[in-house]
Amino acid sequence: MSEQRLVYLDNNATTRVAPEVVEAMLPCLTEHWGNPSSAYSLAAEPARLIEEAREHVARLIGTNSRNIVFTSCGTESNNAALQGATLANPAKQHVVTTAVEHSANIKFCRQLEKRGYEVTHLPVDLDGAIDLCDLQAAIRQDTAIVSIMWANNETGVLFPIEEIAAICRSHGVLFHTDAVQVAGKVPIDVRELGVDFLSLSAHKLRAPKGIGVLYVKTGVPFQPYIVGGGQERGQRGGTENVANIVAFGRAAELALSHLDDENTRVRALRDKLENGIFKAIKGSVRNGGGEPRLPNTTNIGFDGVEAEAALLLLDREGICASSGSACTTGSIEPSHVLAAMNVPLSRSKGSLRFSLGIENTEEDVDRLLEKLPPIIERLRDVSPEALGQAGEPLAAAY
Numbered sequence: 593m594s595e596q597r598l599v600y601l602d603n604n605a606t607t608r609v610a611p612e613v614v615e616a617m618l619p620c621l622t623e624h625w626g627n628p629s630s631a632y633s634l635a636a637e638p639a640r641l642i643e644e645a646r647e648h649v650a651r652l653i654g655t656n657s658r659n660i661v662f663t664s665c666g667t668e669s670n671n672a673a674l675q676g677a678t679l680a681n682p683a684k685q686h687v688v689t690t691a692v693e694h695s696a697n698i699k700f701c702r703q704l705e706k707r708g709y710e711v712t713h714l715p716v717d718l719d720g721a722i723d724l725c726d727l728q729a730a731i732r733q734d735t736a737i738v739s740i741m742w743a744n745n746e747t748g749v750l751f752p753i754e755e756i757a758a759i760c761r762s763h764g765v766l767f768h769t770d771a772v773q774v775a776g777k778v779p780i781d782v783r784e785l786g787v788d789f790l791s792l793s794a795h796k797l798r799a800p801k802g803i804g805v806l807y808v809k810t811g812v813p814f815q816p817y818i819v820g821g822g823q824e825r826g827q828r829g830g831t832e833n834v835a836n837i838v839a840f841g842r843a844a845e846l847a848l849s850h851l852d853d854e855n856t857r858v859r860a861l862r863d864k865l866e867n868g869i870f871k872a873i874k875g876s877v878r879n880g881g882g883e884p885r886l887p888n889t890t891n892i893g894f895d896g897v898e899a900e901a902a903l904l905l906l907d908r909e910g911i912c913a914s915s916g917s918a919c920t921t922g923s924i925e926p927s928h929v930l931a932a933m934n935v936p937l938s939r940s941k942g943s944l945r946f947s948l949g950i951e952n953t954e955e956d957v958d959r960l961l962e963k964l965p966p967i968i969e970r971l972r973d974v975s976p977e978a979l980g981q982a983g984e985p986l987a988a989a990y
């Protein structure tokens with residue numbers, strides 16, 4: 593196994609940093625190490641590099657660089673949008689979101705509730721879709737902000753963000769979308785979308801972890817989440833992470849140039865993987881397949897299997913996949929996304945997510961299609977139901 597190429601099918605958890613990105617960021621750590629806010633000439637180049645990166649990120653989402661605020665991660669961007677909008681409208685103490693958001697939003701909303709806010713979590717149907725009538729009905733006079741993700745990280749299901757933004761606009765309510773999983777996979781034009789805030793994270797886009805972006809529309813009431821120096825036009829304090837910002841800029845450029853590849857070749861690989869699994873493995877069901885979705889993601893449930901056991905056996909074959917979001921893997925809790933979709937527990941516990949990227953090849957898919965069917969079969973042979981003995985240790989299968 594050690595000589596085998598790693599088959600990495602978990603690009604929604606994170607991506608490998610592109611060599612071009614590493615190359616772009618290295619000089620920021622060696623030559624251009626000055627504090628971009630300083631007055632001397634050592635600061636000029638890092639300051640210039642930041643503005644260049646800001647323009648590249650702005651281009652990726654169809655905006656002006658003045659609307660780009662660099663943050664420390666996608667989580668911070670999501671928190672900052674909710675915090676910024678609620679602080680700026682203290683009289684409004686209601687927030688609308690969905691039941692399937694990233695934990696960055698779910699947990700922040702839980703904190704808002706502790707502070708006396710009311711939060712409406714819109715439900716989803718079995719395909720993972722929300723009903724826009726529910727959204728219409730949920731918005732109130734005292735709604736401070738609506739926060740709804742664009743693409744779900746676990747299932748790849750896309751929400752109709754343009755329509756959602758229009759509904760929010762017609763009610764005069766601020767709208768934030770978590771577009772972390774969308775960037776580089778679907779074209780983004782914030783002007784067409786009409787959103788007020790949009791979150792991005794660089795590490796889902798072939799740049800390093802620890803750098804995010806919050807798009808803030810001009811004129812929108814917003815208060816900074818992290819306060820300190822006047823960096824980021826006073827919208828986010830803290831000395832800039834120059835190398836990571838430059839990395840994000842380069843990755844944004846690459847993402848634009850690879851959009852076609854994601855939507856043709858990567859989509860075809862995903863479809864081949866999916867169809868291959870359905871053909872080879874009885875009792876495999878796609879979660880969230882009836883809705884528009886990302887070109888790179890599939891989430892498939894296997895009856896009578898524990899996902900964690902399947903992942904361990906796949907790992908032994910040098911294959912990386914996931915049982916949902918990396919943030920909840922390792923916890924025994926079933927996915928909150930699949931639970932909200934009313935996927936029966938017997939299937940959600942045996943659900944695997946495969947998320948591809950532009951580095952994947954036909955051989956990667958072929959290897960998965962060779963290795964996965966016997967793994968599922970083996971696990972089903974030793975599943976408690978098969979043994980007729982509840983609680984038989986699954987370890988027997990490894």
Ligand SMILES: *Cc1c(COP(=O)(O)O)cnc(C)c1O
Nearest residue numbers: 665666667694745770772773793
């Ligand atoms: C990964 C992810 C985040 C969090 O981004 P980090 O940079 O890891 O904090 C937020 N939302 C979605 C949909 C994600 O997939």
